[in-house]
Amino acid sequence: MVTWLDDVTAKEIRTRSFELAVGERSVPGLLWTPPQGAEAGPLILIGHGASGSKSEGYVVALARGVVRMAGMAVCAIDGPVHGDRRLDGVQSGPLPFLQFSQVWANDPTVTDAMVDDWRAVIDELSKLPDVDGTNVGYWGLSMGTILGLPLVAAEPRIRAAVLGLMGLAGPTVERLRADAMSVSCPIHFLVQWDDQLFPRERAFELFDAFGTTDKILVANPGEHGAVPDAAFKASAAFLIDRLGQAAHRVN
């Protein structure tokens, strides 16, 4: 069951917030679309990184950019132990980061739960007149790849994905390897050349593992958090281009 909360249209962008019940969990989300009355367009999902949330700066900027440039719908939900899933009101910083590290290491169900949450979100948003839930893109770096790659591998409605700032490493490395090998959609993969959290050699192994040959690796200098603006823009353009092509093939 979904509960729609705020619904605000400003500067030609409509922003809705919602809570979606998935089993015992309540999944907090944001949906950005063109103003009311637009035709059904492709849907882009954004999975934020650890220590962030669905409403952090780069997520909102990316979402609004996609709506403005391409008229597509964009949805972000909070990840586990992040954002409005927390009862303590902490929205960012080291505490959610640390807690996610612990959950990732100790709770093997966390990945499946996030995949389930995203799939329920696609199901729910597909009911809206302005969302084409059969033509979906995924965008997520770092924790957004740790939890998003399994979604991309599992979900045939996802036609293209931006992943990165992550490698074959961490507690779920074997699952990530297997999921990477089963990915068949186009992948735009971002690497930070001097990434201190996930060294580039591990990122190269993940890029190598992707089952699709329609993949591109884009590396920028700098540490984990130093993704340049141009890389956000180019990765969004990749999704817009690929989902636009898919829409064109269907119509």
Place this chain on the structure above:
Amino acid sequence: MVTWLDDVTAKEIRTRSFELAVGERSVPGLLWTPPQGAEAGPLILIGHGASGSKSEGYVVALARGVVRMAGMAVCAIDGPVHGDRRLDGVQSGPLPFLQFSQVWANDPTVTDAMVDDWRAVIDELSKLPDVDGTNVGYWGLSMGTILGLPLVAAEPRIRAAVLGLMGLAGPTVERLRADAMSVSCPIHFLVQWDDQLFPRERAFELFDAFGTTDKILVANPGEHGAVPDAAFKASAAFLIDRLGQAAHRVN
């Protein structure tokens, strides 16, 4: 001294051919521009790969694309032992490739000669009313990087460059390393993930060595010769963007 040869305008693109005397050498070149009467625009130089020439398919397609998209001037010249520099009329294939390998290994003057040729070309084209020879880009992969990186390092009029399909390897590796370290302009660096001629590890070392932090590495799956169309387009867009910004700053 320059001798202008053919001058043909078709489909809104003017193509001129020339021979430029540089010392004892005669340098054969092609120049693509908008039709006669255009204002002075930035100049993009294309250095072809071994076994090709200034008139091979991807060079001409790239040149015409840049003229059409951005109204900039584009020039390509034949590399050593290639194209119209040859007396035997051979325009492509294994013989020029083999001979370039030998020249690269045995004649330490070949790099300096090509740098001199390009600099003389910039000087000469700067005299034309439709070329802004102070705002130059360079595009060259493989042999186009082997001979072009030293040019980019030496020539302050070059404001941005596309390089790649090459690594810290080969007879001139120490020069290439030193030249890379002295590069200060933005670099778009292409890697073929499964390059059988220059393994990606060597390419990563070259990318690492570039002295500028304004650099991006873009890797596509496939062997040395399998650069996808999208990579040509994106790399051309990079030069157009950067030279356009430079033109804007000056004006």
